Ligand SMILES: Cc1cc2nc3c(=O)[nH]c(=O)nc-3n(C[C@H](O)[C@H](O)[C@H](O)COP(=O)(O)OP(=O)(O)OC[C@H]3O[C@@H](n4cnc5c(N)ncnc54)[C@H](O)[C@@H]3O)c2cc1C
């Protein structure tokens with residue numbers, strides 16, 4: 281396969297005196313679904329590439345930083361990567377293990393072998409050479425450099441956990457505090473009073489999981505949230521929305537979704553789940569806030585097994601004081617407070633990404649920057665967004681690659697493919 285045929289021109293960069301590899305094709309940063317999907321497209325177009333991945337496995341988010349009961353929450357046809365459908369035997373909502381198995385078979389099918397334990401620390405365009413210089417720390421110590429014509433940013437919207445500064449949490453509370461990325465199951469919380477901070481899809485589902493393990497969760501809803509049924513009359517709500525969007529403007533589709541949600545779920549505001557003034561799809565598009573697709577937490581909220589509480593003012597030993605003055609006793613806190621991109625930490629001298637780690641150009645123009653840089657998986661459209669970015673990027677680089685090959689324009693320092 282393409283990557284195996286690629287050779288690198290290994291040498292020491294005199295100036296920096298660190299091992300340096302000239303890459304005969306794109307340098308892809310991140311081996312999650314996004315990096316794998318671009319790699320597969322390049323492989324089919326005969327373009328060699330290198331993938332740098334900070335961990336020792338593909339799709340570390342799904343393999344290492346998600347809880348046991350997680351399933352895809354959109355039907356499988358919206359979550360598959362280009363050129364390899366999910367096996368027919370998979371259920372409509374594949375489990376995390378099935379999804380990981382699919383990704384492993386995807387990597388094997390296209391003979392994608394990332395360079396593991398390569399944590400990218402900087403990427404900068406070298407104007408004089410017309411090439412990207414990417415440095416990575418290997419296995420936590422050695423610094424290496426990769427140099428290439430194209431850079432594909434595939435590190436994801438969820439690269440780093442968000443840990444909010446909550447007064448007294450780290451210095452006074454004195455009990456177990458965990459971010460949801462380290463939560464596997466409610467087993468170790470049996471019989472405990474647990475405060476779950478955050479009410480996105482993670483906060484809702486682990487509150488449900490805690491109930492299933494006889495713990496007592498109090499879920500913090502500091503403001504508002506859209507909860508939608510995952511299905512309406514046996515049909516996926518997401519699929520319905522996609523269908524309606526073919527004919528109707530987004531705001532109208534949002535209204536339809538809210539009418540359906542009201543009919544199926546009732547008035548959720550009664551249970552402390554106030555709806556935002558903007559609609560669910562509008563909020564997803566404008567602020568990246570994903571609506572909650574209910575998988576059973578709402579029934580536990582209605583029955584009182586999951587308590588909904590307002591924002592937290594401060595923590596004290598074994599307690600949390602809420603903004604309404606109420607004091608909660610707690611044995612543990614789980615932060616389901618979300619994730620952020622890490623691109624600003626390593627991509628330098630480039631206005632393709634803004635300070636929040638997302639592309640500066642609005643959708644659908646954020647996938648391609650200038651000077652050979654691309655972004656995959658930053659459109660807040662989940663795995664279906666990943667798949668469409670990946671096809672565009674592989675096409676674009678594939679065309680440039682062919683042109684350069686035809687014209688014999690490829691730089692002489694690069695190993696001929
Ligand atoms: C709990 C959870 C459930 C989700 N469920 C769904 C769902 O059901 N459907 C859906 O469509 N979407 C879902 N998503 C959205 C999710 O973003 C996608 O599923 C998918 O993981 C995105 O793939 P990605 O490759 O862009 O990012 P990631 O999967 O995050 O992969 C990025 C990779 O880059 C690596 N990396 C990061 N920084 C560096 C660096 N500096 N150097 C080298 N490597 C680096 C990471 O280790 C990681 O392996 C979910 C997200 C979460 C958190």
Ligand SMILES: NC(=O)C1=CN([C@@H]2O[C@H](COP(=O)(O)OP(=O)(O)OC[C@H]3O[C@@H](n4cnc5c(N)ncnc54)[C@H](OP(=O)(O)O)[C@@H]3O)[C@@H](O)[C@H]2O)C=CC1
Pocket residue numbers: 350351352353354444445460477478479480481482483485500502503504569570591592616617618619
């Ligand atoms: N397949 C599936 O079933 C699942 C999918 N996912 C996906 O993973 C991604 C991440 O989801 P998730 O982990 O839930 O993160 P989200 O970013 O979606 O949610 C974070 C939550 O934390 C709240 N929050 C943040 N800071 C504070 C604070 N200081 N005090 C109180 N609340 C706070 C936010 O409230 P506010 O809105 O007020 O800022 C919000 O409710 C999403 O795209 C989601 O759809 C997640 C889990 C399951």
Ligand SMILES: O=C(O)C(=O)Cc1c[nH]c2ccccc12
Pocket residue numbers: 353354518564570571573660661662663
């Ligand atoms: O699970 C996620 O984070 C996703 O981004 C999937 C997704 C994309 N668009 C949506 C609209 C409503 C609910 C989930 C998604």
